[in-house]
Amino acid sequence: MPRAPSPDYLKKILTARVYDVAIETSLDAARSLSRRVGNHVLLKREDQQPVFSFKLRGAYNKMVNLPKAQLDLGVICASAGNHAQGVALSAKRLGCRAVIVMPVTTPRLKIDAVAALGGEVVLHGESYSDAYGHAVELQQTQGLTFVHPFDDPDVIAGQGTIAMEILRQHQGPIDAVFVAIGGGGLISGVASYIKAVRPEIQVIGVQTRDSDAMVRSVRAGKRVQLGDVGLFSDGTAVKLVGEETFRLTRKLVDDYIIVDTDEVCAAIKDVFQDTRSILEPAGALGVAAIKQYVAAHKCKGRTLVAITCGANMNFDRLRFVAERAEFGEQREALFAVTIPEERGSFKRFCELVGPRAVTEFNYRISDERLAHVFVGVAISKRDEADKIERNFVRHGFATVNLTDDEMAKEHVRHMVGGRSPLAADERLFRFVFPERPGALMRFLSSLHPGWNISLFHYRNQGADYGRILVGIQVPPQDRAAFDAFLEELAYPCVEETDNPVYRLFLR
Template sequence: MAAARPLRESPSDADAGRVPGIAEIAATPAPAAALSKSAQAIAGAYLRKILTARVYDVAVETPLELAKNLSRRVGNQVLLKREDTQSVFSFKLRGAYNKMINLAPEALQRGVICASAGNHAQGVALSARRLGVRAVIVMPVTTPKLKVDAVHALGGEVVLHGDSYSDAYAHALQVEQAEGLTFVHPFDDPDVIAGQGTVAMEILRQHQGPIDAVFVAIGGGGLISGVAAYIKALRPEIKVIGVQAQDSDAMIQSVRKGKRVTLSDVGLFSDGTAVKLVGAETFRVARALVDEYVTVDTDAACAAIKDVFQDTRSILEPAGALGVAAIKQYAETHRLKGKTFVAITCGANMNFDRLRFVAERAEFGEQREALYAVTVPEERGSFRRFCELIGPPGSAPRQVTEFNYRISAADQAHVFVGISIARRDEAEKIARHFERHGFPTANLTGDELAKEHVRHMVGGRSALAAGERLFRFEFPERPGALMRFLSSMHPDWNITLFHYRNQGADYGRILVGLVVPDKDSKALATFLATLAFPWVEETDNPVYKLFLN
C-alpha cells in the first residue's frame, strides 16, 4: 500500500497510477453503470474542481491499508483510507485549505471564522497559520477537550458556544458580522467539497482493481459529496454508501423526505457528525450521487474502533469508525462474501477518558457479551448450581464478564450476569438454557438501561446480611478461573454479596460477602490460608459500612 507522502500537484506521465488529465477524462467512454444526465452534470462540474484543488500544501496522501484481521473475520477485503494519519488527525484540513487559498486576498486578510465540532477547526487553524492570518473558531461546549487544546496549539482563537455544531454555527455568523471576518464553512461550500474530494482521487489511484463500495461517514455532507462526485465521474459502478449515527441522521431523513430536515437534537457520542441540518449544496450533491445510506449505533461504532485498533494499533474517534461499522453491518445484512470495500477512517481526535466507555461497549457492538437478570432461589446449593450451568461439566467454560448480586429477599435472589458469546444468536439460547433448569431469566443484552446504569447499581444495604464478612480477592484471568473460584467455596456458606467485572486486565477482582456458620470458622480460615490468590478482608472498611452494610 502507498505510504504517506506529499503529492505533486501535477503527476507526470511517467507516474504509475497517475490521475488522468481533464482532457483525457472527457474523451473516455462512460462506463456501463451510467448516471442520469443531471447526476452526470453534478459529478462533471465537481471533477474539474477536485482535480485542481489545492490541498497538498498542508495535507499528505494517506495510505490505503488492508485491514487483515477484519477482512478475514467478515469474509471480504476491507481497505482503510487512513485520513486519521493527517497532521491534524482528520481529512478536514483538505477542504479548509482549499477554500482559504481560493479566497480573494482582501477577504483572507480580514481573518477567517468557522464553526466546528473540532476537526474542521483544526484544519482552519492550521491553514490560517500557514497563510499568516487570524482564525476565530466557534466550537460547541460539548467538544472534547483534546480538540479544543489542539486548536489553541495551532494558534486559533476558540469561542465555546452551544451544545451542537448547529448552535455554534449560528453564533459564528453573529461574530462574523460583528468583526468583519470571512466565514469558512465546514461542509456547505464547493471549494471545501472539492478539497475533500481529493480523498477519492487518492483511493482510485491507490487501488485500481475492483471496488464494490466506499463507505463514508456523514455529518454535514462535505466529505461524501466530494467523494461521490469524483467516484461517480470516473467509476460510477462503485457504490458510494453514506453512514450516519442513528441519533444524528439528518442527511438520511432529508433524502427520504426530499428536502432538508432539521433535527431537534443530535447524539453527542459521535461528535464529529453531530449536525442538526446538512448543507444545501451537500444535500443536492448527495441526493443525486450517493447510492445507499446506513445507520449504525453507538455499540457498533465502539466495536469498529476496537477492530481498527487490532489491525493498525491506532485509535479512531467515533465518527472516524462509522464507515468500518457500516461495512460489518452491510456485509452481514446482505450476506456478502469476497467483495472489496473501502472505509474512510476520517478522524482520530479522541479524548483518552472516553476509552473506558468504548472498551466496555465494544463487546456489545461485536455481539460478544450478553447480559441477563436471573432469579435464583435463596436455598442451599442453588447459587453453585446456577454457576455450574454457566460452564456445564465436560464443556469449555464460558467466560463470565460480570457477576453482580446482593441478597435482598428471603426466598429468591436476582443476579445480574454478563457472559461472553461467540455469535449473537447465542444470547437467547443461553437464556432458554437457564430457564429449562429452573432459573427464570430476562435477556438484557439489548437493554440500554441495563448496559448504561443498572449494571453499576446492583447492591446496597440488606437486613438479611447480618453477620456478613466482606472479602476482596484477585485471581488470574484465565478461562474457567471464576468458576473454579466459586466451586471451591463451601456449599453451606451463604453468599450475601458478589461483584465481579472483567476489565480486560490480566487479573480479575471479586468482592464477596459471606455469612459463615460458626461451625465452619476454621474451614473458612483454611480456605483463605490455602487459597492461591491474594485476598483482603474489608469488613471494617468505612466505605463498606457507609454504603453496603
C-alpha cells in the first residue's frame, strides 16, 4: 500500500483553530536570569493557559476538526494530567462527551480538575500504559474517537501555533528555542513552523536523564522503548515516542540537551524569581537547558527562548524542589568532615568555616577518638566546594566532598544519628535563634568547652529562625552550673531529655 503523503505542517499550523479555548501567551524577558547568564533569555509563558499547560492547543485543534458525527459520539483519551485537562476543556467548549482514563495513582488534584471541566473520569491501572490499554478498549466498545496526546498531525499543528506566536512577538534575531520533549508533539509542531519560516533559528530538544526516549531513538535511528521512566518530570515521562513525532524530530531538530533533577529544580526557582510563578518540572526543562547550553558554549549576548510549557505542580513536591534547587544552582556544598574528639577541636573547626552560611550541620558521637560531621555550606559557584575541601584538609580535618553524592543528598543527611553508648549523662535540648549570617557559628562558639556536644542537628529551612537539636553531656555535679549557663546564653530552648521519641531512637 502506498504511503500517504506527509502533511503540509506550515499550512496546518497557520490554519489551526486553537483560540476558541487557548490564549496567545506572553513572551516575557527573564531579566534576573538574563543578567546572571549574560544572554537575553525569553520565556514563552504557556503556563498561563486556562489549564496551565499548552496541551489544550493540540487537543482542541484535533477535536474541532472531527466530523460532526464523530464529535456527537464523543472522544476519549488516556492521561494523568495536562492532556486530560485540555481534552476536557475542549469537550466542554464543543459540547461533546469526553471520557478520560487516568491511572489510579493520579493525584486527587488532577482528577478533580478534569471532573470540574466536565470530563468523565475513569480510573484504571497503575500506569499510563495501563490506562492507555483500557482507553483503547473503551474506544472500540463505545465508538469514541481517540485523541492522542502527541502522535497526531492535528495535535502537532495545534502545538505549532506556539512557534507562530514566538516569531510574531519577537521579530528580531533569535539564536535558539529550547523545547521539552515527552512524546514529541510540542517540539514537532514548534520545529515544523520555525524551520519553514526562520530556518536559521536552532531548535533544541530537552529531556531528563531518566526519560530520554527521543534522544535514544534519534541516536539509534529507530524508536526505542524505555523499560522504565522517572516520574519527577511526569509531563515528559514517556517510554515510547510517536511514529510521526519521531520522523519530524529526527528531521528538524538541531540538537538535544539532557538535564538532571537538580538542574530542573534550580530552573523552577529561576522562573519563580523572575515571574513569581511556579512551574511544574516539565515546564522548567527549557530554562535548565539554557543554563547548561550557556555554560557549555560560553556564549554572550544571544537571544534564547525557553517554552515554559506547564505549571500543574503538585504542592507536596515544593519542599523537595526548594531543597534540591540549591544543588542545581551550585549554591550548596556538602562535606563529611572528621575531627578529633578532643577539647577545642569543634570550636577550631567552626572558626575554619568562618563567616560562610552553614546550611546543615549533623553530628552524633560514635567514636572515642574521632567525630564525623555532616556539614553543608553555602557557596556561590561549584569550584568553591573543592577549595573548601582543600582548606579543611590543610588544617588537619580529613574531608570527603559529598556535593555530587546522590545517596548523601537523598538519604544519609537524614540518617546521621542513632543511639550511642558513649553518650553518658546526655541532656537533649531544642534551641531557637535568629537565622542570620554567622548566627549558627556564634551559637556553637558560645557553648561551654567543658561540656561535650554528643549530638547536633541543624538544617536551614529558609525560615526567620533557626532550630537546633543538641545533645550535651553534663555530669550530675555540673547541673547547676549548666542551668546558669543556659540562662546566660539567653537562647529560647526546650529540654527534650524525657521525650519518648528521643528515648526510643536516640538514647
